[in-house]
Amino acid sequence: MTTQTAVHSTVPxxxxxxxxxxxxxxxxxxxWGDPNGIGLFALHGTPGGRISYWMDPGIYARHxxxxxxxxxxxxxxxxxxxxRTVADGAADVATVADALGVRQFAVTxxxxxxxxxxxxxxxxRDRVLRCLADVSIAPYGADGVDFLAGMNAxxxxxxxxxxxxEHVLRGLLERExxxxxxxxxxxxxxxxxDDYEMGEADQAQMAKHLDRIAHHMIDxxxxxxxxxxxxxxxxTKPWGFxxxxxxxxxxxxxxxxxxxxxxxxxxxxxxxxxHAEVHVTDVGHLGxxxxxxxxxxxxxxxxxx
Numbered sequence: 001m002t003t004q005t006a007v008h009s010t011v012p013x014x015x016x017x018x019x020x021x022x023x024x025x026x027x028x029x030x031x032w033g034d035p036n037g038i039g040l041f042a043l044h045g046t047p048g049g050r051i052s053y054w055m056d057p058g059i060y061a062r063h064x065x066x067x068x069x070x071x072x073x074x075x076x077x078x079x080x081x082x083x084r085t086v087a088d089g090a091a092d093v094a095t096v097a098d099a100l101g102v103r104q105f106a107v108t109x110x111x112x113x114x115x116x117x118x119x120x121x122x123x124x125r126d127r128v129l130r131c132l133a134d135v136s137i138a139p140y141g142a143d144g145v146d147f148l149a150g151m152n153a154x155x156x157x158x159x160x161x162x163x164x165x166e167h168v169l170r171g172l173l174e175r176e177x178x179x180x181x182x183x184x185x186x187x188x189x190x191x192x193x194d195d196y197e198m199g200e201a202d203q204a205q206m207a208k209h210l211d212r213i214a215h216h217m218i219d220x221x222x223x224x225x226x227x228x229x230x231x232x233x234x235x236t237k238p239w240g241f242x243x244x245x246x247x248x249x250x251x252x253x254x255x256x257x258x259x260x261x262x263x264x265x266x267x268x269x270x271x272x273x274x275h276a277e278v279h280v281t282d283v284g285h286l287g288x289x290x291x292x293x294x295x296x297x298x299x300x301x302x303x304x305x
Contacts, residue, residue: 037066048072055209111261121246256280
């Protein structure tokens with residue numbers, strides 16, 4: 001299958017790092033923005049990877065941010081970490097921060113990156129300045145939230161397969177990967193599988209940002225679906241920390257029209273993360289471009305907190 005796509009842009013210039021972990025794995029890291037700026041770890045969604053950037057790539061330097069993106073294990077060029085938990089992601093962030101000389105930093109994560117960002121805030125609280133969690137799921141099995149209610153059919157099937165185990169989940173995700181890569185190769189902005197029905201606002205965002213999404217998805221799924229599998233399974237097990245323990249400033253945002261991570265997840269997190277600054281919108285999973293500058297300013301410490 002070809003993984004070429006008729007994108008009309010190139011990936012902005014950035015630095016690439018390959019960092020060894022204490023247990024012998026390799027973490028692939030991309031660095032964007034001001035090399036002398038405030039450290040910011042931006043943790044990708046599910047599936048996702050390190051080749052992620054805003055349509056105005058100068059935004060990071062403009063806010064004095066040294067933005068670091070990591071392929072979670074099993075995605076892109078990072079070695080798989082079979083059986084990893086959400087909490088394990090904090091140790092990988094600490095390894096990267098130590099290797100690159102970043103003592104303190106902000107952290108942000110969207111969708112599947114949300115729990116990982118919250119884990120960093122909870123477990124590395126002495127190093128984290130601020131945490132932004134965007135359209136994050138709540139812990140599976142948490143009292144007060146029906147995890148699958150309101151999700152589209154694709155996400156329901158995906159999480160149900162994760163509960164059955166890797167042998168079932170792998171077959172489903174390999175089919176979804178093939179669909180996504182072929183549709184991106186065809187220049188089709190409706191690149192998700194047919195069961196992942198998206199609202200009009202999200203469809204518009206997918207079309208608007210297709211070039212960046214293609215760079216992102218083709219690179220992260222190039223080696224296969226191991227990272228995607230391990231994310232989904234980790235989300236259906238205990239995360240390894242309690243969000244109630246987070247003591248750093250948290251900016252929580254989610255949308256009422258989201259059918260990938262329904263707003264009930266955000267409502268649960270808002271009720272359980274101490275002193276979270278909560279921003280609820282009427283848009284879907286992919287958000288509203290107009291708030292990106294505001295959120296980055298908050299992460300950079302220019303506003304709020």
